[in-house]
Amino acid sequence: MSLPFKKRVVIIEDDQEIRESFSLIVNSSQRFMVVGAYGNCEDAIAALNRDKPEIVLMDIELPGMNGIKGTQIIRDKNSSTEIIMVTVYEDSDLVFEALKAGASGYITKSANYTELLSALEEIVRGGAPMSSRIARMVIDNYHINPNSPLTKRETTILQLISEGKTYTQISEELFISKETAKTHIKNIYSKLQVNSKSEAIAKANHDKLI
Amino acid sequence: MSLPFKKRVVIIEDDQEIRESFSLIVNSSQRFMVVGAYGNCEDAIAALNRDKPEIVLMDIELPGMNGIKGTQIIRDKNSSTEIIMVTVYEDSDLVFEALKAGASGYITKSANYTELLSALEEIVRGGAPMSSRIARMVIDNYHINPNSPLTKRETTILQLISEGKTYTQISEELFISKETAKTHIKNIYSKLQVNSKSEAIAKANHDKLI
DNA sequence: TTAATAATCACCCAAACTTCGGTATAATTA
DNA sequence: TAATTATACCGAAGTTTGGGTGATTATTAA
Numbered sequence: 001m002s003l004p005f006k007k008r009v010v011i012i013e014d015d016q017e018i019r020e021s022f023s024l025i026v027n028s029s030q031r032f033m034v035v036g037a038y039g040n041c042e043d044a045i046a047a048l049n050r051d052k053p054e055i056v057l058m059d060i061e062l063p064g065m066n067g068i069k070g071t072q073i074i075r076d077k078n079s080s081t082e083i084i085m086v087t088v089y090e091d092s093d094l095v096f097e098a099l100k101a102g103a104s105g106y107i108t109k110s111a112n113y114t115e116l117l118s119a120l121e122e123i124v125r126g127g128a129p130m131s132s133r134i135a136r137m138v139i140d141n142y143h144i145n146p147n148s149p150l151t152k153r154e155t156t157i158l159q160l161i162s163e164g165k166t167y168t169q170i171s172e173e174l175f176i177s178k179e180t181a182k183t184h185i186k187n188i189y190s191k192l193q194v195n196s197k198s199e200a201i202a203k204a205n206h207d208k209l210i
Numbered sequence: 211m212s213l214p215f216k217k218r219v220v221i222i223e224d225d226q227e228i229r230e231s232f233s234l235i236v237n238s239s240q241r242f243m244v245v246g247a248y249g250n251c252e253d254a255i256a257a258l259n260r261d262k263p264e265i266v267l268m269d270i271e272l273p274g275m276n277g278i279k280g281t282q283i284i285r286d287k288n289s290s291t292e293i294i295m296v297t298v299y300e301d302s303d304l305v306f307e308a309l310k311a312g313a314s315g316y317i318t319k320s321a322n323y324t325e326l327l328s329a330l331e332e333i334v335r336g337g338a339p340m341s342s343r344i345a346r347m348v349i350d351n352y353h354i355n356p357n358s359p360l361t362k363r364e365t366t367i368l369q370l371i372s373e374g375k376t377y378t379q380i381s382e383e384l385f386i387s388k389e390t391a392k393t394h395i396k397n398i399y400s401k402l403q404v405n406s407k408s409e410a411i412a413k414a415n416h417d418k419l420i
Numbered sequence: 421t422t423a424a425t426a427a428t429c430a431c432c433c434a435a436a437c438t439t440c441g442g443t444a445t446a447a448t449t450a
Numbered sequence: 451t452a453a454t455t456a457t458a459c460c461g462a463a464g465t466t467t468g469g470g471t472g473a474t475t476a477t478t479a480a
Contacts, residue, residue, distance in 0.1 A: 079356050099352035125342055128349040132337030138348055139338040142309035146289050151455060164409030167438075180457050186440075187455095195439070196465085198407045199374030361427060377466075390429045396468075397427095405467070406437085425478070431471085438465070448455070 006033040010053035041070030075102035105129040216243040220263035251280030285312035315339040355418040
């Protein structure tokens, strides 16, 4: 445990009490130091070149720019900065938005001393700290819907459509005529209630059919 | 901690030594019991109605049917069965295949007494046990590529394409002419080296451009 | 500050592909 | 046996794509 430098941490959190409590906890550690604590993203982003944080603890709900947009901007400026979202809610859509924006961890505001520091340690170790519920939410998001209305053949064809294949390519790959492929696709569209390939792909991804 | 019944666990693992070692560990717990241990998926699936497992510990590399296909089939028969993959490799593609097939956890064969039991506990608690590396792999898989060759406008349009919108809908949504939308899309195709919407969506998803 | 580059917008035509609305038969499964 | 699934064909209407051309506004580099 002989780190020459402490990891630089920035906290972005509008609730002053939580901000100070988190600062105290982080600074109490041998391996981390708070180089900046802000009540909004705008100020934090303006100070980024000076602070040079390796890790950012980012609230999602913030006055002005929200934490998701802030995450995007910070990652855009320096993609090696690791961002941990700090939130009260474990709301599904927000989680995925934050992850897409570039967050690598997800903890709740109720995190205690140990939880906060072990999340930081986990990030340094190259992991992705998150609560049981978030982990499960993320994993479940990969699962394919077992209640698909499509037949096996239709699912195969939808898969090929999602890979960007044309009618001709699909028919060649499955050794069926182009007209048959067309029929299957018509049936897929009718079951999914869509009328184009890209709509079918959107629906398939949303409903986890492939 | 007064559970009236122990959770029913099935182990599918072709290495007899590991299978027996895992069985001993699971059976040593107050909360779990091994109701079946098999060297391949075929036998395990045939015994499913009798074993009625709540949790399956599944090896990926197996003689005959592999663990991913086995996961699909078991989940298909009873989607409330939780499956934990057990593997030597933390290979990227296999992880995602297993998750899509319906796995909810991912541990390595080197797992010791504590790791194995805490993975089982984590599953019961509704979580998703996985190693740091896997967690990070899964999270990174959500991140949008910051090195996109597309402009902001092109990315917006690609996003709309991926939602299944037509040229007309895109032009209306962005208050531009249909011809302009077309020009942007042509430029997107040329940058991504594709020639259709669905191919563009496939590439966008693969390269994490949206 | 100018020059160059990138981004955004707009239009035309022809070819290619997709979608819609039908019809119909074998094979498989419940 | 009835229902479902997978196969196959036709033609008309609609949408997308490819190959051009050109203008206006940022943005960046010299």
